[in-house]
Amino acid sequence: MTVHRPYYDGLPPRHHVAEPVEPATSLSLLLAGSGNLLISASDWVTWRIKRVRRRWSLRGLFNLHNGLILVWALVLWWGEWAVFRQSTEVCDWKNWESWPVGATPHHLAFVADPQLVDPHTYPGRPWPLSTLTILHTDLYLRRSFSLIQQTLHPDTVFFLGDLFDGGREWATYNSESPEKQYKRYGEGFWLREYGRFSRIFFDHWGDGGMSPNEGQRGRKIIASLPGNHDLGLGVGIQLAVRERFNAYFGEGNRVDVIGNHTFVSVDVVSLSAKDQPGTEAVSPEDRGKLWRPVDEFLDGVQAAKRRAVAAEIRHQNGGAEGIRHEHIVTHADDPGVSVMPPTLDPGGGSPEFPTILLTHVPLYRPEGTPCGPLREHWPPSLPPRGQTGPLEHDERNAIAVRRGYQYQNVLMPETSKDLVEKVGNVGYVFSGDDHDYCEVLHKRYTGSPLTGAILEITVKSISWAMGVRKPGFLLLSLWNPVDGHGNPVSTREGGGEPGQKTVQTHLCLLPDQLAIFIRYALLIGVTISALLIRAFLVTFDILEPFTEPAIPPYIDGPLLPTTTTSPPPRSKLSLFSSAEHEKSTEARGRPNPYGTHSQTSSESSTASTASSNSSGLSVRNPASRTTTRGGSPSCGGYGIPPTPPSFSPRLGESRSKAEVGRRHGSRGGVGKGKLLRREVFWGLWRVTWVVLVWYGWLAWRG
Numbered sequence: 001m002t003v004h005r006p007y008y009d010g011l012p013p014r015h016h017v018a019e020p021v022e023p024a025t026s027l028s029l030l031l032a033g034s035g036n037l038l039i040s041a042s043d044w045v046t047w048r049i050k051r052v053r054r055r056w057s058l059r060g061l062f063n064l065h066n067g068l069i070l071v072w073a074l075v076l077w078w079g080e081w082a083v084f085r086q087s088t089e090v091c092d093w094k095n096w097e098s099w100p101v102g103a104t105p106h107h108l109a110f111v112a113d114p115q116l117v118d119p120h121t122y123p124g125r126p127w128p129l130s131t132l133t134i135l136h137t138d139l140y141l142r143r144s145f146s147l148i149q150q151t152l153h154p155d156t157v158f159f160l161g162d163l164f165d166g167g168r169e170w171a172t173y174n175s176e177s178p179e180k181q182y183k184r185y186g187e188g189f190w191l192r193e194y195g196r197f198s199r200i201f202f203d204h205w206g207d208g209g210m211s212p213n214e215g216q217r218g219r220k221i222i223a224s225l226p227g228n229h230d231l232g233l234g235v236g237i238q239l240a241v242r243e244r245f246n247a248y249f250g251e252g253n254r255v256d257v258i259g260n261h262t263f264v265s266v267d268v269v270s271l272s273a274k275d276q277p278g279t280e281a282v283s284p285e286d287r288g289k290l291w292r293p294v295d296e297f298l299d300g301v302q303a304a305k306r307r308a309v310a311a312e313i314r315h316q317n318g319g320a321e322g323i324r325h326e327h328i329v330t331h332a333d334d335p336g337v338s339v340m341p342p343t344l345d346p347g348g349g350s351p352e353f354p355t356i357l358l359t360h361v362p363l364y365r366p367e368g369t370p371c372g373p374l375r376e377h378w379p380p381s382l383p384p385r386g387q388t389g390p391l392e393h394d395e396r397n398a399i400a401v402r403r404g405y406q407y408q409n410v411l412m413p414e415t416s417k418d419l420v421e422k423v424g425n426v427g428y429v430f431s432g433d434d435h436d437y438c439e440v441l442h443k444r445y446t447g448s449p450l451t452g453a454i455l456e457i458t459v460k461s462i463s464w465a466m467g468v469r470k471p472g473f474l475l476l477s478l479w480n481p482v483d484g485h486g487n488p489v490s491t492r493e494g495g496g497e498p499g500q501k502t503v504q505t506h507l508c509l510l511p512d513q514l515a516i517f518i519r520y521a522l523l524i525g526v527t528i529s530a531l532l533i534r535a536f537l538v539t540f541d542i543l544e545p546f547t548e549p550a551i552p553p554y555i556d557g558p559l560l561p562t563t564t565t566s567p568p569p570r571s572k573l574s575l576f577s578s579a580e581h582e583k584s585t586e587a588r589g590r591p592n593p594y595g596t597h598s599q600t601s602s603e604s605s606t607a608s609t610a611s612s613n614s615s616g617l618s619v620r621n622p623a624s625r626t627t628t629r630g631g632s633p634s635c636g637g638y639g640i641p642p643t644p645p646s647f648s649p650r651l652g653e654s655r656s657k658a659e660v661g662r663r664h665g666s667r668g669g670v671g672k673g674k675l676l677r678r679e680v681f682w683g684l685w686r687v688t689w690v691v692l693v694w695y696g697w698l699a700w701r702g
Contacts, residue, residue, distance in 0.1 A: 104215030106259025112432035113461035120166025160432035161227025161360030224250035234276035259478030351486030371438035535679035
C-alpha cells in the first residue's frame with residue numbers, strides 16, 4: 001500500500017518512491033485534511049521533533065524575526081520603564097540638597113494640573129483615538145506618580161488644582177452644565193472620574209511605603225486646592241459643584257504646618273468673583289455667596305496660623321496639641337464658671353514659622369515679566385549687546401496677562417495684593433494653571449521680613465497632554481530647626497544668622513512622550529522595511545521561507561498503486577482491492593519510456609479506451625487522452641510529476657534551497673506575489689504578537 005499527499009495549497013509535492021506499508025504500521029495511520037492524507041504516527045512524531053529542533057537550534061534562533069523582537073523588547077523596555085525611572089532617579093534628594101551634616105529635612109512634592117483627559121479635553125477627537133488617548137495618558141500619570149513614590153518617597157504631596165479637565169461641566173443632582181454639549185454628563189460620570197483619579201494617585205501613594213523619613217511626624221497627601229477646570233472661575237462657579245468637590249477632596253481654604261513651615265491654601269478661583277470684570281449683571285448677593293467664604297477665611301487666617309504653630313510646638317515638646325482643662329468641682333454661682341475657656345491662639349508676638357502660599361492661579365505681574373531659563377515654551381530672549389543680566393521685559397518668555405471663558409492667566413492686581421497682605425509673612429508662592437514652569441521674584445508685594453520679596457514658582461503640569469513636551473513636578477526640601485519655644489536656630493554649619501535658607505527647590509522633568517512615540521514609529525518603519533526585503537529575497541530563492549507548511553511532508557505517490565517491484569506477500573494483499581491487484585499485476589513487465597508512473601497510467605488509459613470501443617463508443621483522440629488522463633511525457637499518472645531516480649529523500653530530511661523554492665511557489669504553483677504577501681504577513685504577525693504581549697506586561701506593571 002502506498003500513501004498519497006495531494007497538492008498542499010497549490011504547492012508541488014515532494015517526490016518519494018512509493019513503498020508498501022506494513023500491516024502493523026497501517027494500524028497507526030493518521031487521517032489528515034479531507035481524508036486522503038495518510039501518514040504513520042511514528043513518522044509524524046519524527047517530523048515534529050526534527051522541526052522543533054530545527055526551530056530551536058542556533059540557526060533557528062538567530063534570524064531576522066527574533067532579532068526584530070529583541071530590538072522591540074529593548075526599545076519598549078526603555079520607552080515604557082527605564083526612561084521613567086531614570087527621570088526620577090536623577091532628581092534624588094542627595095543630588096541637589098545642600099543642608100548641614102546631620103540635617104533631617106522634610107521632603108515635599110508639588111503636582112500641578114493632571115487634568116484627567118475626558119470628553120471636554122478633545123471634543124472632536126474620534127473613537128478609538130479618543131479612548132487610546134485617555135488610556136495612555138492615565139498610564140503616563142500612574143507610572144510617573146508611582147515612581148515618584150518609589151524612588152523619591154516624599155513625606156508630603158500637594159496638588160495645585162485642575163485635577164480634572166471638565167469637572168466644572170459635570171452636573172450634580174441640583175445643577176447642570178451651562179454648555180449644551182455637556183448636559184448629558186451627570187453626577188454618575190463625575191463619580192466615575194473621581195474613582196479614576198483615586199486609582200491613578202491615591203492608590204499608588206503608598207507604593208514606596210507608608211513610613212515617613214527620619215525625623216518626620218508622618219506622611220500626607222493633600223488634593224483639596226481647586227482649579228478653574230474643577231469648579232470654574234469667579235461667577236462661572238456653581239455652588240453645587242463646589243460643594244461636591246469640597247465633600248470629596250476637602251476644604252479648599254486650609255492651614256497646614258509641615259516641616260516647621262506654615263502652608264496656607266486659598267481657593268482663589270472663588271475669590272476672583274469679588275472683583276471679576278464684566279460681571280456687573282450678576283447680583284451682589286449671588287457673587288457674595290461665591291467669594292465671601294474665602295474672604296472670611298482670609299480675615300481669620302493670621303489667628304489660624306498662630307494656633308497651628310502653637311499646636312505643633314506643643315507636640316514637639318511632648319505635650320498635647322489641644323487645651324487640657326483642669327477637672328475641678330465648683331458651685332454654679334461661682335463667678336469663674338462664666339469665664340470663657342482659654343483660647344488656642346497665643347496672640348500677637350508669638351513664634352511664627354515661614355509662610356508658604358498656595359494658589360491655583362498665579363499672582364498678578366506686569367505684562368512681559370520674564371519667567372526665567374527653565375520655561376519650555378519660549379526660552380529667554382538674548383539681551384542686547386553689552387547687557388550682562390537678563391531682560392526685565394520679555395514678552396515671549398512671560399505668562400500672557402489675559403482672560404477668557406472660565407479662565408484667567410493671573411489674578412487681578414487688587415486681589416493679589418489683598419491676598420498677600422492678609423496671609424502675611426509670605427516668603428514663597430507656588431501656583432499652577434499655566435502648565436509650564438515660571439519663576440518670578442515679586443517686589444511689588446510685602447513679603448517675608450527676611451527676604452523682602454516673594455519668590456513665586458508656577459509648577460509644570462505633570463500630564464503630557466497639556467501642551468508641554470516634557471511634563472514635570474517640583475520638589476521642596478524644608479529644613480527649619482526651632483527651639484522649644486518655636487524660635488529658629490542656626491541652619492548653617494558653624495553658626496550664622498537664624499532663619500536663612502529654609503527652603504530649597506528643584507524642578508524635575510518627566511520623559512518626552514511624543515519623542516518616545518516618534519521612536520516607535522521609526523522602528524515600525526524599519527521593521528516593515530526589513531521584512532519586505534527578506535520577503536523579496538525569499539521569492540528569488542536566496543533565503544529560505546519563514547512560512548513552512550503546517551502539515552508534514554507526507555510520502556508522495558499516486559492515490560492508487562500502479563506498480564510494484566515484486567508481488568507482496570499474501571497477508572499484505574488483503575490491504576488492496578482486487579481491481580488494484582489486477583492493475584498492479586498487469587503492469588509488471590511492460591516497458592515505460594517515460595518512467596514507471598507514466599507507463600502504467602498510459603496503459604491504464606488504453607485499457608479503458610479499448611473497453612469503450614467494445615461497447616460501441618467512438619475512439620478518443622490519443623493526444624487528447626494523453627493531455628486529460630495521462631498528462632504529458634514529462635508528467636506521471638494522474639498529472640503527478642515523475643520521481644527522478646536519483647532523488648528520493650526520506651521524511652524529515654533536509655532539502656536544497658532550489659527544492660524549497662519549488663515547494664513554496666517561487667517556481668511552482670504559488671506565484672511570487674502571493675509568496676511575498678504571505679511572507680510579509682506571517683513575519684509581521686510573528687513579531688507583532690510577541691511585541692504586544694511584552695508591551696501589555698510593561699503597561700500592566702506601570
